[in-house]
Amino acid sequence: MTTSEKLVQMAIAIVLFFGVMAVILLLTQRLRSRAGERVQAAAFLAPTLLLIAVGLLYPAVKTIYLSFRNNADSAWVGFANYEKIFTNADQLQTLRNTALWVVLVPAVSTAVGLIYAVLVDRSRFERFAKALIFLPMAISLVGASIIWKFVYAYKDSSQEQIGLLNGILKAVGLPTYNFLLEEPWNTLFLIVILIWVQAGFAMTILSASIKAIPEDIIEAARLDGVSGLQLFRHITVPSIRPSLIVVLTTISISTLKVFDIVRSATGGQFGTKVLAYEFYVQSFRTLNPALGAALATLIFVLVSPIVIYNIRQMRRLEAR
Amino acid sequence: MKTSLSRRLAASVAVLAVTGLGLVGCGSDSSSNDAQSAGGTSPGKGKAECAQLEQFGDLTGKSVSVYTSIVEPEATAQKNSYKVFEDCTGATVKYEGSQEFEAQLQVRAQGGNLPDIAYIPQPGLLKSLVQGGYVKEAPKPVSDNVDKWFGPDWRSYGTVDDKLYAAPLGANVKSFVWYSPKMFKDNGWEVPKTWDDMIALSDKIAATGIKPWCAGIESGEATGWVVTDWLEDALLRDAGPDVYNQWVNHEIPFNDPKVAEALDRVGNILKNDKYVNGGIGDVKSIATTSFQEGGLPITKGKCALHRQASFYAAQWPKGTKVAEDGDVFAFYLPTTNDQFGQPVLGGGEFVAAFSDRPEVQAFQTYLSSDVWANEKAKATPDGGWVSANKGLKIDNLTSPIDKLSAETLQNPDAVFRFDGSDQMPAAVGAGTFWSEMTNWITGESTTDALKKIEASWPS
Numbered sequence: 001m002t003t004s005e006k007l008v009q010m011a012i013a014i015v016l017f018f019g020v021m022a023v024i025l026l027l028t029q030r031l032r033s034r035a036g037e038r039v040q041a042a043a044f045l046a047p048t049l050l051l052i053a054v055g056l057l058y059p060a061v062k063t064i065y066l067s068f069r070n071n072a073d074s075a076w077v078g079f080a081n082y083e084k085i086f087t088n089a090d091q092l093q094t095l096r097n098t099a100l101w102v103v104l105v106p107a108v109s110t111a112v113g114l115i116y117a118v119l120v121d122r123s124r125f126e127r128f129a130k131a132l133i134f135l136p137m138a139i140s141l142v143g144a145s146i147i148w149k150f151v152y153a154y155k156d157s158s159q160e161q162i163g164l165l166n167g168i169l170k171a172v173g174l175p176t177y178n179f180l181l182e183e184p185w186n187t188l189f190l191i192v193i194l195i196w197v198q199a200g201f202a203m204t205i206l207s208a209s210i211k212a213i214p215e216d217i218i219e220a221a222r223l224d225g226v227s228g229l230q231l232f233r234h235i236t237v238p239s240i241r242p243s244l245i246v247v248l249t250t251i252s253i254s255t256l257k258v259f260d261i262v263r264s265a266t267g268g269q270f271g272t273k274v275l276a277y278e279f280y281v282q283s284f285r286t287l288n289p290a291l292g293a294a295l296a297t298l299i300f301v302l303v304s305p306i307v308i309y310n311i312r313q314m315r316r317l318e319a320r
Numbered sequence: 321m322k323t324s325l326s327r328r329l330a331a332s333v334a335v336l337a338v339t340g341l342g343l344v345g346c347g348s349d350s351s352s353n354d355a356q357s358a359g360g361t362s363p364g365k366g367k368a369e370c371a372q373l374e375q376f377g378d379l380t381g382k383s384v385s386v387y388t389s390i391v392e393p394e395a396t397a398q399k400n401s402y403k404v405f406e407d408c409t410g411a412t413v414k415y416e417g418s419q420e421f422e423a424q425l426q427v428r429a430q431g432g433n434l435p436d437i438a439y440i441p442q443p444g445l446l447k448s449l450v451q452g453g454y455v456k457e458a459p460k461p462v463s464d465n466v467d468k469w470f471g472p473d474w475r476s477y478g479t480v481d482d483k484l485y486a487a488p489l490g491a492n493v494k495s496f497v498w499y500s501p502k503m504f505k506d507n508g509w510e511v512p513k514t515w516d517d518m519i520a521l522s523d524k525i526a527a528t529g530i531k532p533w534c535a536g537i538e539s540g541e542a543t544g545w546v547v548t549d550w551l552e553d554a555l556l557r558d559a560g561p562d563v564y565n566q567w568v569n570h571e572i573p574f575n576d577p578k579v580a581e582a583l584d585r586v587g588n589i590l591k592n593d594k595y596v597n598g599g600i601g602d603v604k605s606i607a608t609t610s611f612q613e614g615g616l617p618i619t620k621g622k623c624a625l626h627r628q629a630s631f632y633a634a635q636w637p638k639g640t641k642v643a644e645d646g647d648v649f650a651f652y653l654p655t656t657n658d659q660f661g662q663p664v665l666g667g668g669e670f671v672a673a674f675s676d677r678p679e680v681q682a683f684q685t686y687l688s689s690d691v692w693a694n695e696k697a698k699a700t701p702d703g704g705w706v707s708a709n710k711g712l713k714i715d716n717l718t719s720p721i722d723k724l725s726a727e728t729l730q731n732p733d734a735v736f737r738f739d740g741s742d743q744m745p746a747a748v749g750a751g752t753f754w755s756e757m758t759n760w761i762t763g764e765s766t767t768d769a770l771k772k773i774e775a776s777w778p779s
Contacts, residue, residue: 071778154608156601159622178601181608181762267541269607269758284423285541286751 020047060300066293073289081294094273097187101194101258101274106251109195110244113202117210118232130207134200141197141260148193149265152179183271190272193261198254202247209243210236242317249310256303275299355459355685356678358382364408369691372461373408376682380410384683387428387435388669389421400699405686411679429454436680439489439669442742443477444749446670450480456673458484459681465688469709473736477743478670486670487688490696491708493725494549494629494665494739496650500618501643509624515557515656518625519588522595525624531598533589534623535606536614537758544754546611547761548741549665550590550627555582556663557656561735564663568740570777574748575770583766585656590761598623607761618648627653629667630725634704643720650721652728662733667742668708708736745778752776 028040070077085091113133120129136144153163157176161167166176179189213236221235237244259276266272268281275295283292360378364370390398395417402413416435418424422445428434434454440446449455458466458478466475466487478486497518504511509525512518525532537546556564559578566572567579589595590606597605599617606614612635615626619640626632630650633642640647655662671687673680686692690711697705697712703719706712708729717723728734741749752773760769 154601154605156597156605159599159601176601178604178608181604263541267539267543269543269755270762281541281751285746287746 063293063296063300066290067297069290069293071288071290077290081291082298084291085294085298090273091278093271094275094278097271097273098256098275100187101191101255102252104188104191105194105198105255105258106248108191109198109251110202110206110248112195112199113204113247114206114244116199117203117207118236121207121210130203133203136197137200137204139197141194141258142264144193144197145261145264148189148196149180152189152265154178154181180266180272181270186266186270187272190261190265193265194255194258198251202251205243205247206240209240213239242313245313246310246317249306249313252306253303253310256299256306275302353457353459353463355461355681356676358678362408363410367408369404370408372465372685372689372691373405373682375461376409376678376685378410379679379682382409382411382677382679383414384411384437384679385414385416385435386437386439386683387416387418387421387425388439389418389441390439390669391417391419394704397696397700397705401692401696402686404691404695405683408686409679409682411682413683425449434674436675436677437671437673437683440486440672441667441669443670443738444743444745446478446486446672447480449672450485454674455485456676458487458673458684459676461685462487462681462688465685469688469690469693469711471710474668474708477668477738486672487684488708489669489671489687491668491706491725491729492630492666493706493728494667495553495653495663495728496628496630496632497653498615498618498626498628498632498648498650499624500621500647501645501649502647503618503621503624511651512654514654515585518654522589522625526594530622530624531594531596532624533595534598534600534614534617534626535590535596536600536609536611537606537761538608538610542750542754543607544756544758544761545741546614546628547586547590547757548753549629549739550586551579551583551757552737552740553627553653553663553665554585554656555579556665556737557653557660558582558585560660561663561737564737564740568743570744574774574777575767580766580770583760583770587760587766604762607758630706630721631704633719633721646720650724661735662728662731664728664731664734664736665739666708666729666736667739747776747778748773 024043028036028043031037031039066073067081068076068078085095116129116133120126123129139147150162151164152166153161154166154176155161155163157170161170161176163176163179165179169176180186217235217239218231221231226234257276258274259280262268262272262274262277263280268277273281276299279292279295279299281292282288282295355375357375358377358379362370362374362376362378363380365374388395388398395415399413399415402415406412421438422442425434425438425440425445426449429449429452440449446455463484466478466484470488474488475484478484478488499511503509507525507528509521512521522532535546537544539545552564555567555578558581559567563572563578567574567576572578591603593603596603597609599620599622600606600609611628615623615628615632615635616637617623618626619637632650636642636648642648652662671684673684690709693707693709693712694716696707697716697718701718703717703722706717706722706725706729710730712726712730714723714726714730717726729736741753743749744753756764756769756773760766
């Protein structure tokens with residue numbers, strides 16, 4: 001498709017959008033009664049609902065449907081695809097790795113973000129320090145993975161080093177180490193990448209919420225003679241608990257969906273596969289769409305409770 | 321206002337509907353493979369290079385859309401090589417290259433938005449598209465050209481159920497070992513003529529303190545493909561082209577003893593701590609070294625041998641002279657015995673047509689002719705392209721490695737076999753074959769690796 005054709009299509013789409021809006025307005029503007037308002041509201045909501053149904057609901061239902069079918073979509077197979085996820089040795093490793101990611105990334109990024117936020121709070125170089133840890137957030141996960149791939153790059157001790165970490169190891173006289181190859185530690189080195197990216201997010205949210213703690217509570221505590229650690233333990237953490245939970249759950253959700261890092265850093269080799277990556281591989285590369293659909297459904301089932309909990313917490317935050 | 325608005329709306333809906341129809345409504349049924357003609361007098365009548373295209377008639381104003389995985393900078397040479405076709409027939413070629421070609425072509429097939437012609441690099445993908453009923457059988461002039469210029473080996477990869485669908489386009493040779501002619505000359509080493517000679521040479525080089533071989537198989541999610549080529553080359557030499565075909569088509573198990581033997585032969589080099597990984601590290605470092613960097617230690621004198629396809633020529637740093645008397649060059653990966661002639665492992669693209677309009681068939685005919693092969697060679701002044709077309713004059717190729725590739729492909733003793741992993745089902749060829757060969761490098765046994773791949777073959 002040429003550029004001009006694309007532009008024409010875009011113009012058509014825009015015209016169509018305004019056209020639909022105009023038609024709805026024209027049709028509903030005459031209705032002034034209470035019932036008319038309802039019709040108006042329904043008319044405006046309908047396109048959105050329709051788009052959600054086509055773009056979100058239909059694919060979700062279809063995916064769940066496909067996860068109970070065979071690869072050619074010609075016969076029902078019951079739970080066979082799910083059985084494979086929980087019995088096949090490769091798939092079990094994928095599940096174990098995913099568990100490790102989901103436990104470590106949210107916990108460590110939140111901890112690092114929180115401690116950092118408390119430490120730099122009201123210090124002289126607060127803005128600079130915050131910018132420093134927030135910068136990785138601006139880098140895409142693929143970009144971050146490529147950067148870290150260079151940090152981890154391996155050459156034998158006798159050779160010239162191009163990787164930062166192995167360069168340091170060699171400089172202090174230690175043998176170089178193939179970070180991305182040795183199981184199970186390589187998964188931990190990949191987890192570091194996501195923590196590096198997410199800590200900035202945690203820090204920003206938590207720092208804002210620390211600043212929102214009323215000054216008088218802190219002063220009262222100080223008058224009572226609490227130490228810095230006690231202040232953190234009994235005042236700061238309880239006051240920002242709702243934000244802490246939002247940060248934890250948000251990072252958990254993005255961790256469950258982690259795909260880019262594994263794909264760009266190791267391609268899922270050396271026992272580093274995770275659910276979201278395996279879903280992609282099975283669906284689009286090895287052409288096992290049924291197993292892929294089962295994996296996608298599993299991710300959906302795992303994410304749902306966290307999303308629901310997260311929404312409830314956010315509502316509570318807003319209600320305060 | 322209301323009327324004008326609704327009229328505009330009606331107009332845009334109509335436009336949408338028409339474009340939608342245009343996307344769906346292409347292609348007509350025709351079971352014979354006789355060439356179609358548009359009638360009239362061909363603009364190129366009388367010119368020698370147009371002789372084959374005259375039968376399609378006057379195609380002025382017609383156009384052919386081409387979809388490929390060949391993107392810039394190679395795309396320019398492709399487009400330039402179509403000028404003769406456009407002058408001869410009056411038709412124009414609309415070229416579209418995409419790096420997402422393989423996945424997108426299937427999406428476009430399902431969406432009814434296929435191009436007229438696609439260059440397909442995998443016989444496996446061609447087969448599944450033919451089975452989906454999308455591909456038109458090649459017309460007779462194309463079939464004749466393939467018989468005349470390519471021979472039965474290449475014809476078979478464009479054939480499904482005894483019908484020729486796609487003629488070969490470009491080609492690459494995978495059975496090459498890269499080396500430094502200068503380093504060889506300085507040390508008095510000679511290019512080995514048999515596999516045993518090559519092992520003797522490796523021992524000799526290892527004795528000087530240099531690890532003779534270097535390799536890298538990291539390639540993102542395709543990590544491991546380099547080893548699949550090694551195994552295919554070894555099997556082709558040890559067990560011969562017929563056993564190779566049986567193995568690719570799963571008529572013998574993937575873990576047949578002959579395959580295990582061939583993989584062990586590869587292991588004698590790739591899993592030998594005395595031989596690898598020159599200039600990089602130990603055996604396992606092969607798994608994390610990118611294939612682009614795998615051979616570079618040769619330029620620093622830290623490694624002597626690197627088995628990789630002809631297209632590796634593009635990876636050498638700027639200023640490296642790729643020639644028989646230069647900094648790097650390649651030799652044919654030697655045979656282990658002389659029962660099977662000179663087996664050549666390689667790859668290439670095939671021209672599949674999704675329409676049988678006269679201009680599309682004319683373009684297919686042009687691409688399968690010796691005229692195009694030579695035009696393409698002339699349109700590629702910097703080298704990096706070769707075809708298995710026997711009508712290709714080697715003098716038209718500019719780079720020494722392209723000449724060597726063409727000579728290797730045109731050698732009467734050559735038995736060509738297409739990269740096996742590209743023909744296997746995706747679950748193996750783009751899945752377990754890659755991943756298990758990677759595990760094999762990092763420590764898995766030959767038996768276990770082959771057994772796991774066999775178990776994953778879709779039933």
